[in-house]
Amino acid sequence: MGHMVSTELPPLARAESVLELADFDEVVRLYRPRIFRFLMASLADRDVAESLTQDCFFKAYNARHQFRGDSSLGTWLTRIALNLVRDHLRSRRMRFWQRTRDTALDIVDIGDWVPDGASSPEAVYLQQERVREIWQSVDKLSRQQRTVFLLRFVEELELSEIAETTGMNTSTVKSHLYRALRIVRERASGKSEGEK
Amino acid sequence: MNTRPNQSPDSSLPRTSHDDASLEPCGDFATALSDFRSAVNHVAERETSKPVPSSWLVPAQRRHRSAQRRLILAWTCAALLCIGAVPLLHQTKPVVTPPVVAHQDNPSDDTALLEQVDNAVSESVPSSLAPLVTLDSWSSTTSTNEPDTKSSPNKPEKKNVAR
16 A cells, blocks of 8 residues: 555644654554454455444544553554444444345355465365355354454454453453354354265 | 453353363364465455555545534434423413312202102002001000100199199
8 A cells, every 4th residue: 555645634743642653644554454354354244344444544543642552553443443343233233124234245255265275176165165164153153252253363362452452351351252162163063064 | 461440341251261272273173263364364455455545534534424413413303302392391281170060959859859759769558567557646646645754754744734
């Protein structure tokens, strides 16, 4: 995103901002893939993920004076994204008559990924199938379980970082993660056995 | 561990101790999770590799403004409803039950009604009760001739004097 132009927002007042950012565009460039990835994995909807990524950075820009540097910038942005996911799911529940997942990321889309170093077409197919199963299983988790699971195994955060991001204590994070792992493993293995 | 003062642990969860080893997948499952991570990264990178347009945050700004406008509109409507409801509440009269007015008829009507009831209820004395009627009439005559001395002690003396 080196060719990214200004986001048409007034420049940061650097003297006032605790968030020591040389340029907000730089923040967008660094953290946009990570926030988008988390939102896409949480909601399984590309368009909504893109909209919420924009909202996340817009909120971050407006609240930049509140950032005191207690946590890392990535944790702070992820926390904003988490709140957006929660609000979005709540409003989607309210608008239950609307079909909001028209643009939902197709499971095949995720399965289209071709693993590196696959030895044979059969191996590629098996790996894609496993990814699909996990993707479907993650979609069935509760919101908190899914959040913890994705932060751990997609964002590769430590348990303490997940606790800091989600506002839970570490034991609660462990409980959610334990349950999420068990559910995903059971569902994934159950489907594999069923297909065999 | 970072805990916040106002943070309460999730009470719905059982207090189980999960060692970190049980939270680390192994074997095929670990490989599957690794593939899953790679697939998600792949899709995310593909989507975010596109250059960000200059007006990338403008839709967010627009959504924010429209949300604010909706909020203001909602509060205004609520306030107007409340203001409109106040006079209605004051204007509504309490439900007054009509007082029970005493029915005042003419005394002549009452008399006629009583006579009518009396005629309907009264019967002639049956023949089997006829001696009682005569006895009753006899006792009434004797009672007038022999007054009760206990009830009026002075009067019998006057009657005796008269005889």
